[in-house]
Amino acid sequence: MVAAARAPRQNSRRAVVLDAAARLFAERGYHGTSIRDIAAAAGITPAAIYSHFASKAGLLVAVYEEGVGRIAAALDAALENASGPARLQAACAAHLETLLEGGDYAQVVLRVWPRDVPEAAARLRRLRDSYEARFRRLVPDKHLRLLLLGAMNAAPGWYRPGGESPREIARLFLDRVGVHD
Amino acid sequence: MVAAARAPRQNSRRAVVLDAAARLFAERGYHGTSIRDIAAAAGITPAAIYSHFASKAGLLVAVYEEGVGRIAAALDAALENASGPARLQAACAAHLETLLEGGDYAQVVLRVWPRDVPEAAARLRRLRDSYEARFRRLVPDKHLRLLLLGAMNAAPGWYRPGGESPREIARLFLDRVGVHD
DNA sequence: CACGTAGGTGAACGATCGTTCGCTTATGGT
DNA sequence: ACCATAAGCGAACGATCGTTCACCTACGTG
Numbered sequence: 365m366v367a368a369a370r371a372p373r374q375n376s377r378r379a380v381v382l383d384a385a386a387r388l389f390a391e392r393g394y395h396g397t398s399i400r401d402i403a404a405a406a407g408i409t410p411a412a413i414y415s416h417f418a419s420k421a422g423l424l425v426a427v428y429e430e431g432v433g434r435i436a437a438a439l440d441a442a443l444e445n446a447s448g449p450a451r452l453q454a455a456c457a458a459h460l461e462t463l464l465e466g467g468d469y470a471q472v473v474l475r476v477w478p479r480d481v482p483e484a485a486a487r488l489r490r491l492r493d494s495y496e497a498r499f500r501r502l503v504p505d506k507h508l509r510l511l512l513l514g515a516m517n518a519a520p521g522w523y524r525p526g527g528e529s530p531r532e533i534a535r536l537f538l539d540r541v542g543v544h545d
Numbered sequence: 546m547v548a549a550a551r552a553p554r555q556n557s558r559r560a561v562v563l564d565a566a567a568r569l570f571a572e573r574g575y576h577g578t579s580i581r582d583i584a585a586a587a588g589i590t591p592a593a594i595y596s597h598f599a600s601k602a603g604l605l606v607a608v609y610e611e612g613v614g615r616i617a618a619a620l621d622a623a624l625e626n627a628s629g630p631a632r633l634q635a636a637c638a639a640h641l642e643t644l645l646e647g648g649d650y651a652q653v654v655l656r657v658w659p660r661d662v663p664e665a666a667a668r669l670r671r672l673r674d675s676y677e678a679r680f681r682r683l684v685p686d687k688h689l690r691l692l693l694l695g696a697m698n699a700a701p702g703w704y705r706p707g708g709e710s711p712r713e714i715a716r717l718f719l720d721r722v723g724v725h726d
Numbered sequence: 727c728a729c730g731t732a733g734g735t736g737a738a739c740g741a742t743c744g745t746t747c748g749c750t751t752a753t754g755g756t
Numbered sequence: 757a758c759c760a761t762a763a764g765c766g767a768a769c770g771a772t773c774g775t776t777c778a779c780c781t782a783c784g785t786g
Contacts, residue, residue, distance in 0.1 A: 373753065373762060395576035396661060399744060411746080412764045420744065480577060507717045510703060511696045518695030536688045540722050557733075580774060592776080593734050601774065728786095735780075743772065750765075756758090 378416040381406045383468075386427045390468035394424060394476045421484040424476065425491075431469035432491045438462040439498060450545050453538055455502055460516055460530035464523050474517050508541060559597040562587045564649075567608045571649035575605060575657045602665040605657065606672075612650035613672045619643040620679060631726050634719055636683055641697055641711035645704050655698050689722060 384405035388397040399420055403410040417423040442458035443451060462470045473495075478488035496513075503509040515537055519530075528536065538544070565586035569578040580601055584591040598604040623639035624632060643651045654676075659669035677694075684690040696718055700711075709717070719725070 376763075391660075393574070393576060393658075393661060395574060398742075400742085408763095409765050410744085411766080414745070415763050477574075479572075480574060507714075508721055510699070511692070511718055511721055514697070514699030515692045515695035518691070518698060522691060533688075537692055540689055540692055542721070542723060579772075581772085590735055591774085592736080595775070596733055730783105730785090732783085733781085735778105737777085737779105739774105739776070741773075741775105744770100746769070747767085748765105751763080753760105753762080755760095 376416070377406060377408060377412075381408065381413055381416055381423075382426060382430065385423050386430070386468040386472055389424065389427060390471040390475055394480050421481050424472075424481060425484050425487050427469060427472050428476075428488055428491050431471075431473040432495050434466055435459065435462050435470050435473070436495055436498060438466065439495075443502075449543075452502065452543055453534065453545050455499075456512065456516065456534035456538060457531040460519060460534050463516065463520055464530045471520055474520065511541065512537065557597070558587060558589060558593075562589065562594055562597055562604075563607060563611065566604050567611070567649040567653055570605065570608060571652040571656055575661050602662050605653075605662060606665050606668050608650060608653050609657075609669055609672050612652075612654040613676050615647055616640065616643050616651050616654070617676055617679060619647065620676075624683075630724075633683065633724055634715065634726050636680075637693065637697065637715035637719060638712040641700060641715050644697065644701055645711045652701055655701065692722065693718065 381402065385397075385402045388401055388405060391397075392401075399410050399413060402423075403413055406413075413423070417426060438458040438461065439455055442454040446454035463474070473492065476488075478485040478492065481488065499509060499513065503512065516534075519533065523530075523533075535545075562583065566578075566583045569582055569586060572578075573582075580591050580594060583604070584594055587594075594604070598607060619639040619642065620636055623635040627635035644655070654673065657669075659666040659673065662669065680690060680694065684693065697715075700714065704711075704714075716726075
């Protein structure tokens with residue numbers, strides 16, 4: 365009697381669209397990317413995007429969720445294998461690795477501000493805060509936390525592969541603020 | 546024989562347009578702001594903007610120049626009145642004061658990335674670099690500089706008037722990285 | 727005072743925007 | 757094998773984009 369919950373088709377290109385959107389949002393920002401750009405990058409028709417996402421803002425929210433999820437997952441994984449004073453070290457290394465080598469999803473979270481998309485601002489803000497809350501538990505001191513997060517989140521602007529690794533950058537930053545392992 | 550260089554009219558609204566553009570670019574970003582938005586905020590017709598600026602990108606460059614100029618001027622003024630180990634303290638306080646209380650021009654420099662506007666990217670990058678070069682002379686150590694600049698430039702995202710003053714924030718940050726007066 | 731011009735208006739240009747529509751295709755469950 | 761339907765296509769919708777055009781107006785100069 366219950367309407368059979370039909371399983372979505374497997375070879376769907378939803379993931380391809382999401383990847384293309386993440387790459388373009390990270391490169392050009394939200395307003396600098398058009399639905400047609402994303403569709404072309406995904407090898408699809410603009411109209412087909414709306415079979416997977418309700419709107420451009422909804423597509424951004426999906427990218428945001430994936431981005432925050434990846435950063436949070438990297439943080440959790442790093443904290444499982446570390447204890448004591450090495451926890452902060454491991455957390456910052458994981459954060460930087462996700463931002464600098466983890467691809468486009470994480471960078472969208474930094475690049476696109478909630479206020480850029482008023483219709484989705486509340487949901488985006490909630491996603492951002494959910495991660496910051498994790499970090500707040502790890503670094504209770506307000507100004508140390510703002511110092512570290514600000515510096516790390518600016519890294520995609522100057523990082524070049526081939527120089528210091530994300531892990532080394534984390535150690536150099538933490539040395540500077542008097543946290544040693 | 547030489548064409549008489551006619552003095553531009555005084556009651557021009559060029560400055561009004563520039564102010565409106567700075568405010569909107571800082572609030573909504575470059576692609577999130579239309580020429581019509583700026584014109585309406587300046588109490589003018591969209592077409593009239595083009596008697597003062599060649600294009601939307603040219604308008605952004607003008608805002609950028611003013612923004613970088615204000616940050617650099619604040620830095621110079623602060624350094625004139627300070628010497629010895631207090632120089633860094635004064636510089637960071639001036640930087641933060643301009644960002645947090647200096648209005649919209651400075652925030653546009655942080656909000657709008659050169660890559661957002663490919664046609665003006667080279668000029669925008671040159672303007673950004675001209676300020677970073679001043680700061681590089683002040684803080685030769687690469688990672689300390691990146692740590693401080695990253696943290697300070699993220700401040701507009703969380704600063705709320707009524708809490709610590711920009712000058713106090715600068716002192717708290719510098720304390721954390723082991724710089725005391 | 728007459729005149730040239732910077733500054734401004736109102737309307738429109740083609741391009742592109744997010745989104746919707748009707749139709750076709752192909753897939754998975756029965 | 758059949759059919760309901762998810763997925764995708766081609767085309768178009770109205771709205772808005774940056775910019776340009778022809779024309780008007782008011783001020784500084786000779």
